[in-house]
Amino acid sequence: MTVRQILAAVVAVVLLTFGLFALRWPVYLPDFDPWGVQIKCGSGFSSDLVQATFAGKAVQCQHALAMRRGWAIPVAALGWLIVIVLVVPLLRPQEAVAAS
Template sequence: MKPAALLRDPLVSALIVGALLVIGIFALFWPVELDEYDRWGFRIDCGTGFASSYDQAAIADQQPPSPPQSQSGYVDGCQSAVLWRRGWASAVLALGVGAGLVLLLNPEDRRVSE
């Protein structure tokens, strides 16, 4: 079966739409963390795509960095990471919802049989 014909199959399209929706929702629930560690050795947690929490980043910003040339500004990094996660997860969700609406409202599937 050709790839173009495979994408016209309603079952395959529904599976793709479902996967897009699951990936988008899962991405918003997945924790957002920076690649940096605070001075106690814990990764800096920024919350999730739904609810951000910058408490640990703010505490890490208040402490002097252990190596003097290490990066600070963890709150800004967390805000950027959460914004990035919300951006691409919302785009995947919007793509899934749009494709689902096209699949549901497709006039070719509503032929009247005679």
């Protein structure tokens, strides 16, 4: 592998990891429910709108989740795409050099 490919692999792993962690990390609204607890909306993987519905902030939670998914999914997908582009040529059989 060349230095450029190694650098691309590092960038790909960072993008993929950052995107997946961003999807996993909980999404909160800056608002609080009637008991003073910050409103949790769920994560990029799944929504949890029980607290937000009770506080009347379900629409804001859906928007916050959509915003998180809107940038985290493309970041993770870009990292995964770079990984695929780097790995596919390594999996192809190399042509044997014919001895003259």
